Each structure stands twice: as structure tokens, then as C-alpha cells.
Amino acid sequence: MGHYSIVELARGALNGHRNWDRAWRDATPRDHYQVVIIGGGGHGLATAHYLAKNHGITNVAVLEKGWIGGGNTGRNTTIVRSNYLWDESAAIYEHSLKLWEGLSRDLNYNVMLSQRGVLTLAHNLSDVRAGMRRHNALLLNGIESEWLTREQIADYCPVLNLSRTVRYPVLGATLQRRAGTARHDAVAWGYARAASGLGVDIVQKCEVTGFRREGSRVTAIETTRGAIRADKIGIVVAGNSTVLADMAGFRLPIESHPLQALVSEPIKPVLDCVVMSNAVHVYVSQSDKGELVLGAGIDGYTSYAQRGSFPIIEHQMGALLELFPRFSRLRMLRHWGGVVDVCPDASPIIGKTPVENLFINAGWGTGGFKATPGSGHVFAHTIATGVPHPLAAPFALDRFVDGKLIDEHGAAGVAH
Amino acid sequence: MLLITCPWCGLRDETEFHPGGEAGRVRPHAPDQLDDTQWADFLFMRRNEKGLRSERWLHAAGCRRWFVITRDTITHEIIADDSDSLGASALRSDNGGAQ
Numbered sequence: 443m444g445h446y447s448i449v450e451l452a453r454g455a456l457n458g459h460r461n462w463d464r465a466w467r468d469a470t471p472r473d474h475y476q477v478v479i480i481g482g483g484g485h486g487l488a489t490a491h492y493l494a495k496n497h498g499i500t501n502v503a504v505l506e507k508g509w510i511g512g513g514n515t516g517r518n519t520t521i522v523r524s525n526y527l528w529d530e531s532a533a534i535y536e537h538s539l540k541l542w543e544g545l546s547r548d549l550n551y552n553v554m555l556s557q558r559g560v561l562t563l564a565h566n567l568s569d570v571r572a573g574m575r576r577h578n579a580l581l582l583n584g585i586e587s588e589w590l591t592r593e594q595i596a597d598y599c600p601v602l603n604l605s606r607t608v609r610y611p612v613l614g615a616t617l618q619r620r621a622g623t624a625r626h627d628a629v630a631w632g633y634a635r636a637a638s639g640l641g642v643d644i645v646q647k648c649e650v651t652g653f654r655r656e657g658s659r660v661t662a663i664e665t666t667r668g669a670i671r672a673d674k675i676g677i678v679v680a681g682n683s684t685v686l687a688d689m690a691g692f693r694l695p696i697e698s699h700p701l702q703a704l705v706s707e708p709i710k711p712v713l714d715c716v717v718m719s720n721a722v723h724v725y726v727s728q729s730d731k732g733e734l735v736l737g738a739g740i741d742g743y744t745s746y747a748q749r750g751s752f753p754i755i756e757h758q759m760g761a762l763l764e765l766f767p768r769f770s771r772l773r774m775l776r777h778w779g780g781v782v783d784v785c786p787d788a789s790p791i792i793g794k795t796p797v798e799n800l801f802i803n804a805g806w807g808t809g810g811f812k813a814t815p816g817s818g819h820v821f822a823h824t825i826a827t828g829v830p831h832p833l834a835a836p837f838a839l840d841r842f843v844d845g846k847l848i849d850e851h852g853a854a855g856v857a858h
Numbered sequence: 859m860l861l862i863t864c865p866w867c868g869l870r871d872e873t874e875f876h877p878g879g880e881a882g883r884v885r886p887h888a889p890d891q892l893d894d895t896q897w898a899d900f901l902f903m904r905r906n907e908k909g910l911r912s913e914r915w916l917h918a919a920g921c922r923r924w925f926v927i928t929r930d931t932i933t934h935e936i937i938a939d940d941s942d943s944l945g946a947s948a949l950r951s952d953n954g955g956a957q
Contacts, residue, residue, distance in 0.1 A: 682908070684904070684905075684906040684908075685908050693899065693903040693904075694903065694904075694906075695898075695902035695903050695904065696904065696906060697879075697904050697906045698906055698908075698931075742876065742877040743860070743877045743913070743929070744906060744907075744911065744913075744931055745931050745932075745934065746908050746931050746932050747931070747932055747933065747934055751859050751860060751872055752859050753859065753872065753873050786902050842898045842901075842902045842903075843894045843895050843898040844894065845894075
């Protein structure tokens with residue numbers, strides 16, 4: 443696998459771009475690995491990449507039951523930010539945002555990070571108080587944040603409807619200028635290419651069907667492509683986390699819900715930042731292709747179907763038109779759903795499981811995409827050393843027993 | 859859109875209902891005698907079935923009553939309507955049920 447560069451691009455052009463190598467190897471599983479990562483989404487691929495790059499562990503396989511990046515990595519609204527309230531969350535999401543900022547260079551793959559700014563609107567007095575509190579908490583944690591008045595919002599995002607006569611008038615907003623969007627598929631492909639280049643086996647169409655245990659230790663994985671022995675195993679499967687935990691014999695405080703998103707037909711550039719609103723509940727940005735990318739909250743029932751119900755869409759369309767009446771004649775083109783793993787405190791679970799040599803990284807719920815690099819980085823450290831990374835330690839599974847929850851409901855800037 | 863049969867009102871749109879989570883969770887008799895692991899198990903741990911699941915719903919914009927259905931979480935098909943059993947399980951019983 444060659445290094446991507448302007449010289450290589452020019453050389454490729456001379457051949458009519460017919461001779462490019464495949465970006466990564468589609469491997470056949472061997473019968474033993476030092477580390478096996480279950481789940482070939484962004485978080486799993488990132489974990490494998492950092493295992494190889496930072497810890498020198500290259501005898502690694504990533505097992506994916508479908509195709510890489512085909513789950514929630516390919517089904518989100520691509521927003522990247524770190525404006526979380528609590529210290530533990532702010533630390534891990536800011537760690538992730540810093541990794542995002544160097545990621546294209548690190549992976550030698552353009553993940554199209556666009557730090558266009560994320561504006562989180564306040565529509566009532568309690569929104570204003572919560573927003574200012576979060577803004578100040580971010581400053582105390584050394585993370586840049588701004589509070590914008592209505593007049594400053596009019597200057598920053600002129601397409602927003604700032605009328606005082608609407609039902610939910612905009613009263614102010616927090617702004618994180620370093621936040622923005624990234625290209626979701628490129629994240630999966632970039633991590634896969636970089637990990638594969640370091641010797642990691644990426645195995646697709648390989649579904650895990652069970653674990654083999656010796657006493658309290660897990661020693662091997664049963665898959666649809668045969669049994670694979672492994673010294674250490676990491677579960678990174680988002681909405682299917684409890685299915686894997688059931689196989690391994692432990693319980694999780696996670697429920698799986700549909701999270702839907704949709705895009706409009708492409709239009710000329712009209713929105714150059716990300717706008718989020720908790721109160722009317724929609725978030726929207728405009729992709730490079732010109733489509734508006736829209737999301738909102740989960741469906742209330744549990745599901746593994748990768749689809750949800752229409753009332754959620756109807757609700758977020760209503761919210762969109764409240765904020766942007768000019769989009770009223772815009773048609774929606776595509777719509778999809780993912781299966782998100784929601785924790786009671788809306789924070790992830792990263793670390794050890796009750797089973798020896800088995801680790802888990804789950805519960806990212808509705809906000810996992812932004813965490814991809816940081817999540818993989820701290821999880822790789824946790825697996826490689828057997829000791830939770832300091833940023834991951836507060837997110838251990840046993841916080842549900844000792845009661846030290848990290849309650850990011852609402853505090854994260856989106857309703858769950 | 860799910861179509862859900864309320865045992866008292868009949869077939870209605872999902873928008874009239876509010877999902878109430880896993881059915882059959884009973885608040886322990888004496889929480890003060892549990893250790894932290896047992897309490898966490900009741901409070902936070904969930905079965906999250908992939909496939910058939912027994913779950914509670916509230917007919918929030920209708921008769922305001924709770925009931926239990928069995929739903930397939932892969933297909934969203936509502937397999938069985940446990941409306942006969944629901945009267946008992948929905949009521950706050952003297953075993954201190956956290957219903």
C-alpha cells in the first residue's frame with residue numbers, strides 16, 4: 443500500500459487512475475491472534491489502528507459481520523464536537539477532537555474534517571441557563587466555547603429565523619468554532635487502510651456466534667468462519683452489545699434504540715455551520731454535495747431493525763421549519779436508521795468486563811461518531827496494558843454498581 | 859409507524875402511546891437488604907432482547923392505562939397481545955411493584 447500524495451495522484455492521472463491498489467486487505471481469518479476486535483465500525487477499526495501504531499501489537503484481527511463502516515459509522519449525521527458538561531466527558535471528547543484535528547495526516551487519508559462551528563440554540567430561560575452553565579464548564583476545562591446573543595447569532599448564521607413572534611424564539615446560543623463535521627465513510631476506510639498497512643487483518647462477513655471459556659477466562663471466539671483463538675478480545679458492536687454480552691455471560695445496562703436521520707435534495711450553499719436545537723429538537727448541517735443532513739432523537743421503543751417510525755421524522759421536520767421557514771419546499775431524498783446502544787446515564791462504557799481477557803467499548807448511544815478517534819485510542823491502551831486509560835477509567839462498567847454515574851442527559855446539548 | 863392494540867380502546871397509532879420498557883421487572887421486597895450489585899442489577903441492567911420481547915406501553919393519549927405486549931424487536935411485528943394478563947401486572951400490587 444503506497445503513500446497517498448500529490449505525486450502519486452499525478453502518477454495515477456497519467457495512467458487514467460486504473461492502477462490504484464486496494465486501500466486495505468480483505469483478510470481470511472487465521473486461527474489465532476494476540477487481539478481480536480469484534481466489530482468493524484469506526485471505533486473498532488480505530489482501536490485496531492492504535493493497537494498497532496501506539497502499542498506495537500500488529501497480530502490483530504477486526505471481525506465484522508457485514509461490511510466495514512456499514513453500521514452506525516455509515517448512518518450518523520457526521521457531527522464532531524467536544525462541548526460536554528461534565529469533566530469526564532469533556533476530557534474524553536476533547537481528546538477525541540484533538541485527534542480529529544490531526545487525523546487526515548496521521549492516517550494519510552482525507553477524512554474531510556470541516557471545523558465549521560456548531561451552534562447550539564437556547565429557546566427559553568432554562569435553555570439559556572443550561573447553555574451558559576455548559577459554556578462556563580467548558581471554559582473551566584480549558585475548552586474554547588462562546589456564548590452568542592441573539593444579535594451575534596443573526597450575524598453568525600443569518601439564515602436562522604430569529605423572529606420574536608414564533609412559538610420558540612431563539613434567545614441565545616453556545617458556539618464551538620472548532621467543532622464541525624467529518625466524512626463518515628472516510629473515517630472507516632482511513633482507519634482500515636492505516637491498520638491494514640500495519641499488519642492488522644480486517645475480516646468481513648464474519649459473525650461471532652459464541653465465546654469459548656476456560657474458567658473465568660475467554661480463550662476463543664466461535665464465528666461463522668470458524669473458531670479463532672485470541673489472547674485478548676474487545677467487543678465494539680454498538681447496538682448489538684447486549685447480544686455479545688449474553689453470549690459471554692454478563693449483563694449490561696444498555697438498551698438498543700433506532701436513531702433515524704435523513705438528507706434533503708442538494709441545494710446551493712446556504713448553511714455554513716452546524717445548527718442544533720434541543721428544545722425544538724433537530725440538528726442540521728449542509729454536506730459538501732449540498733444536501734441538508736438532518737437528525738433528531740431516538741425512537742422510544744427498543745429495536746434492532748435499523749429503521750424507526752415516521753412520527754420522529756415528522757417531528758424533526760416541524761422543528762426544522764420552525765428554525766428555517768425557507769426550507770419549507772425542500773424535498774427529502776434519503777432516510778435511514780441505525781441501532782444505537784443507550785446507557786442510563788447517556789455515557790459510554792469503556793474497559794474490562796466480568797470475564798477475564800474480554801474488554802468492552804459500548805454505550806455511546808446517539809453520540810458515538812464524534813468520539814471515534816478518542817474511543818479507539820483509549821480502548822487500545824486499555825486492551826494493550828490491561829489497565830484502563832486515565833480518560834477511560836471513569837467510564838468503567840462498575841460505575842453502575844458504585845453509583846458514580848456521568849449523567850450527560852440533556853447536558854450533551856441534545857435530548858436523548 | 860407501529861399500530862398497537864390497546865386492550866381497552868382497540869387498534870391505534872403509535873403516537874397515542876408511550877413505551878414503558880421491559881415488562882416483568884419487580885421492585886425487590888427489601889432494597890435495604892440488597893448489596894450494591896443486586897441493586898444495580900434491578901436498577902440498570904436490562905435484557906434488551908433481540909427478537910421477541912415482552913414490554914409495557916401506556917395509552918398516554920387515550921385511556922391512560924398500562925398494558926403489556928409481545929413485540930419482535932427485529933421485525934417490529936407485534937406477535938401477541940397479552941391484554942388478559944395486563945390488568946394484574948399493570949396494577950400496583952402489594953408486593954411493592956415498581957410498575
